[in-house]
Amino acid sequence: MNATISRRRLAQAAAGLVVSFSLPAGRALAQVNAAAIPTAGFGGKPISPTIVESYIAIDRRGRVTLYAGKVDLGTGVQTAFMQILAEELDVPFSAVTMIQGDTALTPDQGPTNGSMSVQAGGMQVRHAAATARRELLTLAASHLKAPVSALSVKDGVVRAAAGGSVTYGELLPAWKPLTLNVDNAAPLKSPADYTIVGKSVPRVDIPPKIFATFTYVQDFRLPGMLHGRVIRPPAVGATLLSVDHSSVPASVQIVRKGNFLAVAAPDEWAAIKAARSLKATWSDVQNLPDQDKLYDYVRSTQVARDQVSSAVGDVDSALAAAPRKLKATYEIAIQTHGSIGPSCSVAAMEDGVMTLWTPAQSSHNLRKQLAAMLNMKPENVRCIYIAGAGCYGRNGFEDVGADAALMAQALGKPVRVQWMRQDEHGWDPKSPPTVIDMEAGLDASGKVQAWNALFWYPDTTGNGNVTLLGADLAGLPSDGGMNPGGILNNTQIPYRFPNIKTTARRLASTPLRPGWLRTPGRMQNSFANESFLDEIAVASGVDPLDLRLQTMMDDPRGIATLQRVADISGWRHRPKADPHAAIATGYGLSYLKYEMDRTYVAAVAEVAVDRSSGAVQVKRFFIVQDCGQVINPDGTRNQIEGNVIQTLSRTMKERVTFDRRMVTSLDWSTYSIITFPEIPEIVIDLIDRPDSPPWGVGEATTAVVPPAVSNAIFAATGGRVRSMPFTPDVVKAAIPA
């Protein structure tokens, strides 16, 4: 490459773009001796999750930088983390900035998924801040010659009761760097004293997004950068036979490695045109199953193992003895993430170091995967987070990073790769097709004696990472395996029946590469569990609310959540469905204790069903959530609203289609999602518990949506919809003639 880009220039290019990035000037960092830190990042910055300064830097002016391994995927995590830090450290919210997901600067807090950011990552930040605050108070006590008990802090200024004050910045010279481990026992502020946490602080990222000054990864540019586009096979598993270089202009560079094929050009439109015109021949492969028999195919797939996720009593005997049995099968289509902004990354290889600017949800894991693919040491790979569009799980963001890195390595220049819409819809990891078999045994009085559930899911192999598509195509390792996400969660039920067995049947393969899509497994499992419970309620003549209240495990918060949703929706006074109405109205209830140990959610859907066409309009959606301590009420509501709407889209419309070669739903007309006229009125009630730990928000919401709608359709029409999405043809077929 002609103009070698120095690493400093790369850093400069990043400087204005990432977040006002500069290494803090505070002594806390200035005295760092890199050699002394086993987990040091850039410039000796500590990144070990156990060290306070891995998370927090304070400068002499009192500015505070928060280094977070968790990233803001558009969910408000940045603002929530800044609130938590400012509150616990007692500095103004406006004094805090946040660096996210940079493997050289931020601690590895694990992937940003599972609605664990605030619950796990935020609490690491809270404890780090509490530890720092205690240390600063100790230093202030010495400085002010007053006991800690006689000190108070406000806005980063420590005052002694007897007079005298000192700022955090002024205390820094006395701070002994890197001696402070995060102490989970450091005293936390009382929630009663909160002035920042629990308030609807406006999200810091929203104004820049509204005024077009926000930098998405799609906006990131490096000097001398090429634009890359990938050319994927015409069939899953096809082999690249030949490439006609004369089919594109000579100025276009072609990268070919195994079945990985891509083009690069200085001009973006030229790269797109080249990707379209490049002539390549591939072997013809028709390995995908017949879509019309997809669920039969799932049942015929080789079983890797059965995982029993809960067992109470003796289900088989109880079922055999039950005078009345119910059986039902639920099916959920393959779905895609459908990020509105296709996956994009920029990679640069310089001085033996690969740097990737990536929107992926796990910088640290991606770094290891790229290192494996590139045959480099992980310390020579740096991943820096820059937001993309919403990803909702493991979409193509990691894969496009592999594409960019492969191209940057091959071409010796920085490369920006952006997927086209068909790459995203066709090749990002998919939520797998799911079949769930339910069986219940009732006694003569209608009480449940046995509950037996079998969940068909692809297995999880390897270390939890999903293999990188580009590496797979190029025949390279990527330190990954098959992983549909934590699908065992919520296979269990929060109800007390004498005999229960829930089993996940893990399959050795699934037609399209799986990954986790928001609320993986829990959404599908809850669809089956909460719909089947509704079927039992109908069969035994008990109101669905009463059945839940009567059989729920001792759980006052769960009961409070259910009763609240009944109150706000008017459940007890809901109108009876009119069997003669052309447009039938009905109400459906669902409940969830997320992963059986955290967030409580209950929902009521009101639907109007056109009996003749099967078209369903969700009119109103009531939802109550108890996620413990609420960090930001408006941010929480934003997430709940978003998850309700997104899951209505999945519930009513979304289905990946494919032929024997590959995915055929490659755009927004063939993969329909919800539109504005279809949005219901959403009524949210939060049960705030300031003295409880904060729990996850978004994913729990998702899980209650499909069963609430399915149960409402049944209440309206007597038709039990057990196959998702609930398209008009599916609904119409379910309605009794």
Add this chain to the structure above:
Amino acid sequence: MPTETLTVNGKVHHIEIDDPSTPLLYVLRDHLHLHGPRFGCGMAECGACTVHIDGQATRSCVYPLSAVGTSKVVTLEGLGTPEHPHPLQTSFVEEQAAQCGYCINGMIMQSASFLAQNPHPTEHDVKEALANNLCKCGTHARIVRAVMRASVS
């Protein structure tokens, strides 16, 4: 190399470009470094790339540069600034009407064009006006509230 003249946000630019049929989106983003319009689908299906051409909301991902001629192009950057915001920009911030925000350019540009013609819409009108703008985060309810708020201010 051919040169095309383009008026964007009140400024005249002379763009040197190999292929005058290049969609306007790439010219705005790659030549003029305007980041309001964004690539979403390249097929005019989602609306993330929306700009105004002579006041009309237009999908720039399929609109050739050569077709712009003397028309005036306005992007989100030209609609308003933090110092002089368009009423929709104010209302979107007030309603916190964004999650990932990738679609928001299109939501605001489409709504601005719509409100200019329909200053007092109903909620139903707003939903219909945005029926072809896609959002995957589920921010729809907030977006409708923001547009309604801007329409009465």
